[in-house]
Amino acid sequence: xxxxxxxxxxxxxxxxRDNARSLLGADVHPDNIIWKGTSSTGELFDSVTAPPPKMxxxxxxxxxxxxxxxxxxxxxxDPQRFGMLYALLWKIRSAPAKLGDVSDPLVSQLRVMEKTVxxxxxxxxxxVRFREIDPLPPCDGTxxxxxxxxxxxxxxxDHYIAERTAPFFARRFGDMDxxxxxxxxxxxxxGGKLRHEPGGERPDFGTDxxxxxxxxxxxxxxxxARLKVKxxxxxxxxxxxKNLPEAALIPGMIAGAEERLRKMRAAEPTVAPARAAxxxxxxxxxxxxx
Amino acid sequence: xxxxxIQEKLAILSDAAxxxxxxxxxxxxxxxxxxxxSLGSTEGIGICHAYAPDGxxxxxxxxxxxxxxxxxxxxxxxxxxxxVQRARFTVEEIVWLTVEFYRRNYIEGLFLSSGIIKSPDDTxxxxxxxxxxxxxxxxxxxxxxxxxxxxxxxxxxxxxxxxADRISINVELPTDQSVAQLxxxxxxxxxxxxxxxxxxxxxxxxxxxxxxxxxxxxxPAGQSTQLIVxxxxxxxxxxxxxxxxxxxNYKLRRVYYSAFSPIPDSSHILPLIKPxxxxxxxxxxxxxxxxxxxxxxxxxxxxxxxxxxxxxxDPKLAWALANRHAFPVNVNxxxxxxxxxxPGFGTRTVGRILAVRxxxxxHYDDLVRMGANLRNAKPFIxxxxxxxxxxxxxxxxxxxxxxxxxxxxxx
Ligand code: SF4
Numbered sequence: 001x002x003x004x005x006x007x008x009x010x011x012x013x014x015x016x017r018d019n020a021r022s023l024l025g026a027d028v029h030p031d032n033i034i035w036k037g038t039s040s041t042g043e044l045f046d047s048v049t050a051p052p053p054k055m056x057x058x059x060x061x062x063x064x065x066x067x068x069x070x071x072x073x074x075x076x077x078d079p080q081r082f083g084m085l086y087a088l089l090w091k092i093r094s095a096p097a098k099l100g101d102v103s104d105p106l107v108s109q110l111r112v113m114e115k116t117v118x119x120x121x122x123x124x125x126x127x128v129r130f131r132e133i134d135p136l137p138p139c140d141g142t143x144x145x146x147x148x149x150x151x152x153x154x155x156x157x158d159h160y161i162a163e164r165t166a167p168f169f170a171r172r173f174g175d176m177d178x179x180x181x182x183x184x185x186x187x188x189x190x191g192g193k194l195r196h197e198p199g200g201e202r203p204d205f206g207t208d209x210x211x212x213x214x215x216x217x218x219x220x221x222x223x224x225a226r227l228k229v230k231x232x233x234x235x236x237x238x239x240x241x242k243n244l245p246e247a248a249l250i251p252g253m254i255a256g257a258e259e260r261l262r263k264m265r266a267a268e269p270t271v272a273p274a275r276a277a278x279x280x281x282x283x284x285x286x287x288x289x290x
Numbered sequence: 291x292x293x294x295x296i297q298e299k300l301a302i303l304s305d306a307a308x309x310x311x312x313x314x315x316x317x318x319x320x321x322x323x324x325x326x327x328s329l330g331s332t333e334g335i336g337i338c339h340a341y342a343p344d345g346x347x348x349x350x351x352x353x354x355x356x357x358x359x360x361x362x363x364x365x366x367x368x369x370x371x372x373x374v375q376r377a378r379f380t381v382e383e384i385v386w387l388t389v390e391f392y393r394r395n396y397i398e399g400l401f402l403s404s405g406i407i408k409s410p411d412d413t414x415x416x417x418x419x420x421x422x423x424x425x426x427x428x429x430x431x432x433x434x435x436x437x438x439x440x441x442x443x444x445x446x447x448x449x450x451x452x453x454a455d456r457i458s459i460n461v462e463l464p465t466d467q468s469v470a471q472l473x474x475x476x477x478x479x480x481x482x483x484x485x486x487x488x489x490x491x492x493x494x495x496x497x498x499x500x501x502x503x504x505x506x507x508x509x510p511a512g513q514s515t516q517l518i519v520x521x522x523x524x525x526x527x528x529x530x531x532x533x534x535x536x537x538x539n540y541k542l543r544r545v546y547y548s549a550f551s552p553i554p555d556s557s558h559i560l561p562l563i564k565p566x567x568x569x570x571x572x573x574x575x576x577x578x579x580x581x582x583x584x585x586x587x588x589x590x591x592x593x594x595x596x597x598x599x600x601x602x603x604d605p606k607l608a609w610a611l612a613n614r615h616a617f618p619v620n621v622n623x624x625x626x627x628x629x630x631x632x633p634g635f636g637t638r639t640v641g642r643i644l645a646v647r648x649x650x651x652x653h654y655d656d657l658v659r660m661g662a663n664l665r666n667a668k669p670f671i672x673x674x675x676x677x678x679x680x681x682x683x684x685x686x687x688x689x690x691x692x693x694x695x696x697x698x699x700x701x
Pocket of ligand 1: 359360361362363366367368369370404405406473
């Protein structure tokens with residue numbers, strides 16, 4: 001008997017876990033399951049397959065390390081991930097120590113996937129950029145606190161990580177409403193509640209005037225005397241650039257760096273402003289008194 | 291003078307702040323705004339939200355409140371005798387920028403310092419007010435690093451510590467003579483006493499009171515300092531000695547080294563040669579060895595005759611090359627402290643070696659898997675399936691590691 005299991009978003013991990021629990025409870029061998037994610041295609045096996053068994057009470061104890069591994073790997077974009085995790089679950093049922101054995105090809109492959117997902121999450125926390133939706137009139141020095149302000153961000157991660165990173169953004173941006181849209185998943189945060197839905201096209205969040213200030217900051221905090229382009233690119237890979245408001249400036253900043261330095265060197269020393277002598281005299285008086 | 295827009299001020303006052311190396315936002319207490327009435331979180335590890343083409347992480351809004359300054363530190367672009375364009379933010383503008391930048395996820399928080407206007411107390415009072423408004427009126431829970439003015443009143447520094455995650459006071463230059471010469475209005479003794487005061491406050495905040503409750507928080511991410519390298523003629527030995535005193539006496543979390551960077555409108559007293567960035571890098575490596583590898587400052591800098599770190603090989607390798615009698619080391623027998631001194635072994639590798647050794651012998655391939663840098667380690671270790679033979683003592687061992695000589699850059 002071949003079982004067909006379809007895992008739909010959102011809530012990938014929970015759905016995978018419920019199915020895996022039942023299947024393991026019914027002793028179904030990994031080879032006898034076809035796992036399908038939202039993105040997988042092909043209905044080839046449908047005629048010979050059955051829906052997975054339902055065993056709602058099945059209890060399953062696994063090492064903590066497996067849970068954290070599975071929670072990451074489930075976000076990976078590899079369509080095989082559901083089956084691979086089940087295969088590992090099958091293995092560690094009789095030999096829990098397997099989990100730590102990186103010479104096992106399955107374990108080491110899953111570890112690599114876990115790392116990839118973690119890095120993607122880390123970069124998402126760093127590089128999501130919110131734009132304000134329907135902003136209130138601009139700065140008069142006070143923040144408008146009457147209503148929750150609304151923000152939206154479009155981000156293109158490699159994996160299904162919007163749901164996984166959502167609690168981080170909820171802890172951080174607790175007093176605003178926001179949407180983070182990705183091609184894989186969309187997260188809404190409204191009135192303190194998180195809601196998830198499958199991803200889609202890029203929504204139009206308009207433009208945000210504050211991006212200009214951020215660009216100003218980005219260009220001016222840069223020290224042209226210390227160009228280290230490789231270091232920058234390894235931490236901020238080009239694939240993220242298209243959604244970063246500041247990234248379009250980078251080529252110009254690099255190209256202009258030498259020229260700025262040359263000008264600085266060529267500049268004649270200037271005469272100190274008249275004010276300087278006066279201020280320094282006052283400083284000396286103060287110091288003498290003290 | 292025409293009124294500057296907030297954008298023009300931001301340009302001037304971030305330009306002025308970029309010579310400060312620190313942008314760290316890690317290591318504070320954990321906080322979040324899930325209650326819905328506040329903004330921000332810190333979760334231990336700070337995030338770099340962008341990288342500039344200088345390779346530096348941008349994690350904080352790092353600005354000066356003003357670049358007007360009544361002091362005349364020659365290495366500083368803001369000194370009173372410089373003709374740089376001046377600007378001054380209002381308290382409200384900085385609060386607004388911080389909150390709006392934060393809401394768009396550009397930053398982890400604010401790193402605020404300032405030129406000294408009117409008096410140290412006036413300046414410090416404004417800095418403190420910015421932090422207070424952020425915390426109390428905006429419920430801001432992001433990271434705040436305040437650069438403290440050493441001559442300011444202790445009450446102000448104390449309030450700064452209660453509001454901020456990190457406090458820093460720059461020692462500026464490696465020796466008191468250099469401070470006297472290059473930063474004439476600054477007083478090294480005052481700087482030290484302010485650092486001592488901060489240390490006491492931090493320690494007091496960690497002591498449990500009788501009712502077993504934590505005292506009020508004080509700079510939970512600790513205290514740091516920065517000094518400029520290459521503006522005076524102090525050698526690396528003097529710099530590292532100074533750092534080791536700073537770590538010892540004031541329990542600093544970090545000492546930052548900033549290679550003196552050519553500044554616009556610079557003073558003629560300053561050296562014309564731009565110190566190679568690699569010198570700064572070697573100092574950071576040496577600093578790391580003092581903090582995590584059990585090396586003392588004289589051990590590291592004693593390797594060379596002129597007290598300068600080797601620019602071609604890293605300080606640990608340089609030490610090993612100069613102390614070959616201590617090698618090769620038996621990876622399966624040597625103690626932790628000895629293993630930590632092997633070039634190419636990091637703290638993590640050493641931890642793994644010790645763990646594996648408990649139940650079996652470590653071989654060459656294990657070291658590869660543990661992440662050791664064997665190119666560096668090979669001549670200094672032996673395991674059952676590897677022995678360096680006479681490599682350890684060979685004449686040309688250094689040449690294996692040192693790249694072809696590099697010329698200093700003329701400024
Ligand atoms: S006190 Fe010295 S280092 Fe600080 S801003 Fe003024 S001139 Fe620069």
